[in-house]
Amino acid sequence: MSFFNAEGEPPFRLPLSLEMLSPVAQAAATAELRALIxxxxxxxxAEMGFGWHATYMPEPSASQLSRWVRDAASRHLLLPVPKEGISNSILLDPKAEAALRFLRAVAKSRLKDRGREVAVDxxxxxxxxxxxxxAGASNLASVYLYGSLLGESWLRACGYGRPLDPHAYALDVLALGLPEAVLMECERRADQALR
Incomplete structure (x- = not known):
């Protein structure tokens, strides 16, 4: 079972309806995601035999991350995950965001070990x-996670790195769509540069 259809597209169209973006819907999706993640x-x-810890470090390359995952598994170490922007994510919880970064690191390492290049995340x-x-995520929670993760991947693919305000950016992705969200992020960066 996959969240995505046979063409690899999500089961919704951006932008989302205002009902799906209401504060009540956001709070419900965020709470569900935190618990599920x-x-x-x-x-x-438990499956891999190692955990994680958040630390200040640059984002590792896919091959570097793959080595770290193998080392953590073989020596039962904690896998470091980047701490940058951890408190300002769509999850609104640094511990849940660190857990999500651990899941992403493991997924990226598994793909790399299977010979798939994951330069863009x-x-x-x-x-x-x-x-x-x-694991049981509702459609609404999956949509929020999609907006956050894949929206950030698009921004990185455009050469911008992490969004200045990941929570606001994820909501822009969901409310406006990817191209407009990237433009809004560019405007935020221009405004910040002028201050």
Missing amino acids: TNTASKTR MSADIAVVDQLVL
């Missing part, structure tokens, strides 16, 4: 969304 990361930790993000759908 934490539980899924705990199960993955979309393949790993799709794998994480699918993993959470299999």
Whole structure:
């Protein structure tokens, strides 16, 4: 079972309806995602034999990450995950965001070990969304996660790195669509540069 259809598209169109973007819907989806991500990361930790810790570090390359995952598994170490922007994600919880970054790292490493290049994180993000759908994520929670993860991947593919305000950017992706959200992020960066 996959969140995506046979053509690899999500089962919704952006932008979302105002009803799906209401504060009540956002709070429900965020709470569900936090619990589901934490539980899924705990199960993955038990399966892999190692956990994670958030630390200040640059984003590792796919091959570097793959080595770190193998080292953590063989020596039962904690896998470092980047701490940058961890408190300002769509999850609104640094611990859940660290757990999500652990799931992404494991997914990216698994893809790399299978010979798939994941220079842009979309393949790993799709794998994480699918993993959470299999774990029972509702459609609304999956849509929010999709907007956050894949929206950020698009921004990185455009050469911008992480969004200045990941929560606002994820909501822009859902409310406006990807191209407009990238433009809004460019405007935020221009405004910040002028200050």
